[in-house]
Amino acid sequence: MRKKKSEKLLKCVDDILSSLKMFQNFKGSSYISAKINKLCSDNLAVLEECADGVENKEYLELLGKFKESVSKINLGDAAEISKRLKELISESVIYKVVFMPYKASMWDSLESVWMAADKDKRCEAVVVPITYYELDSNRNPVKRVNEREEFPEYVPVVNDEEYDLENDRPDIIYIHNPNDNTNLITRVDSRYYSWNLKKYCEKLVYVPYYKWVDGVSSTSFKSAMYYADYTVQSSDDAVKRYVDASPEYANILGMDAASVRKSMEKKLINLGSPEVDKVLSLSKDNVPMPDDWKGKVIQSRVNVLYNTTLDEIFKSKTFDKVKETLAFFKENSEKAFVIWRPHPLMRQSLVSMLPYLVDEYDEIMSEFINSSYGVLDANPSMHYAMFWSDMYYGYKTSSMTELYKYTGKIILEDAPRLTKFVSKCSTENILNKLKESNVVSEPDYSLDSIVDIIAGNDELKDGKHLNLENSGSKINNYILEKMCQEDEN
Missing domain, CATH: 3.40.50 (Rossmann fold)
Structure with missing residues (x-):
């Protein structure tokens, strides 16, 4: 089930327990007791209606025991049963993971992450190639482009004009375009700027479309590195140099250098390169x-x-x-x-x-x-x-x-x-x-x-064959674990 649905079920369980506590405090009031009884009944009905989303026999058995304890106003038993009930609900969560590449030639920077998410029972993975514009020498848009037809046949893609991002509100969005409104040659549609995407998801993850070269690559400012929740890098050298460049970013953003550095330290993570995964799979x-x-x-x-x-x-x-x-x-x-x-x-x-x-x-x-x-x-x-x-x-x-x-x-x-x-x-x-x-x-x-x-x-x-750990799986697992940790907290 989607995370939003699981949150609704968890709230139902908590509301029932709260209702039982209230019932004990207002035993003498028939009006309040009737209200509490109605609240418990409504929440139990929701838990039953959504049983299919959990897909677990243990859930149905526990739900039956939970209903019985609630009918007997046995707060102790209800509280004990609810612990495992909530665990089963949390374990059944399916995260909506949307990949938003803009150029087909750069899809390899996200492909192995998508492959990992697509195979992961915890995920519903969707690929939405986003629209961008080619610019003239005056930085004016001269051509509107969407490359969804150029993606590999084995990658099912969704038309971005038909995808309702604002209402779907995915749990995780992956992007490989970091430049937002600063690119001088091509520019994605403004609704896909990193700060706009961040409004509609819990985790925005930026994975670079280039392979970092230790000691050589530039640490030039890219706005998505700041607005995304995580920026995946492929080496410790990249992480260190980007963090050390925080004062430069702070100056561009007009923010305090110390706070930007602290933010970058949390966002930048070395999890390898999906592009390397692709090369090794050829x-x-x-x-x-x-x-x-x-x-x-x-x-x-x-x-x-x-x-x-x-x-x-x-x-x-x-x-x-x-x-x-x-x-x-x-x-x-x-x-x-x-x-x-x-x-x-x-x-x-x-x-x-x-x-x-x-x-x-x-x-x-x-x-x-x-x-x-x-x-x-x-x-x-x-x-x-x-x-x-x-x-x-x-x-x-x-x-x-x-x-x-x-x-x-x-x-x-x-x-x-x-x-x-x-x-x-x-x-x-x-x-x-x-x-x-x-x-x-x-x-x-x-x-x-x-x-x-x-x-x-x-x-x-x-050439010499190399055996390396798959970065796509590492990235997928890392972000999902972060999501789970925050859910538990």
Whole structure:
């Protein structure tokens, strides 16, 4: 039964016990006795009507004994029976858990939590992809978007226009968009800002759509981190650095630094990353090779996932490194093949932030699409490219770079401003390094040298398998336990 219903039943039990106490104090008043008797009868009727929600024979047996003790005005027996009766009611609670992602490509940040909740008998899990807007360079909305049709077929989704959030009032809401009204490129509908969602649920939980990189990731302020009840992080480093950044958040919020820090200490929890769960679960069954990749992504070549991030383009303010990288694959198509994945919001971000680069980007894209030395990965999910590639090439600040580590395959970290250089390491040294660690960086190692090594050592393509605890289950259990603890109190 829903939590609200269980609260109603628990109140009925408490009201009956209170009525029996009153009856003992007003035995001489027939009027008050009649009122109390009516109150007990009404509450017992509710307990009987809702018996189906408990689904327990013991509940029916106890309810019968409880009714008998009430009819005999035996407060002692009634109080004793009520303890177990209330336990059974509490144990039967089903929490309404609503997941509100906004981009299908970022669903992996919530998927394993949803899977855990969907299997959990304590939960009724619902996925409601929420509407967002694309913004122009003046931060004005120019396009209304909802990506519910792009979610995996095995995920049943609800139209957010038909979902009555205000009346349903779920117990728990999970989100992966933290920016509310501050995003410069896309922005969710205002009814889904974190402070608005918080009005209609008991627990609002923010799970980042990026994988934190220890010592590298930024602690820039995100409003949902403050307004949500919990923010899930994937490392102790993330928790510590965000808490230490509390004075900055306090200044933005116009609040006292000490109180913001105290709040952040309660909200921030290291429970791992659902995105890592997804990477560890990848197989031919759940990420079959896309049809347009067949015959192109083949074993005889080194298939390189090339990830181009917003961060590197905004820092370099040029596509020189991108053009040099694509030229390498064009010139070495017999041994290497590129699966190019520019950030899904690359062009839109250029229009908004670096409009003078839009034409150049369009030219690069047009040439690449009409070529045969690579394929463009425009899939909402990055996991096809992660699974079918043999190595990864990308900027170290990208959460995708961090996630790729969990494939166990080789990563070459790109230095975006560095062009036309040659690795000085010998083949033997490179091979020894790759057997020791699956992450190397430019300029010590070059794309050319790493591709050559992998081409001659097929075992490097497979990667090292990792066994880690499922974060989705940890998050689901943690939040439910917090809900139960508060119910008991």
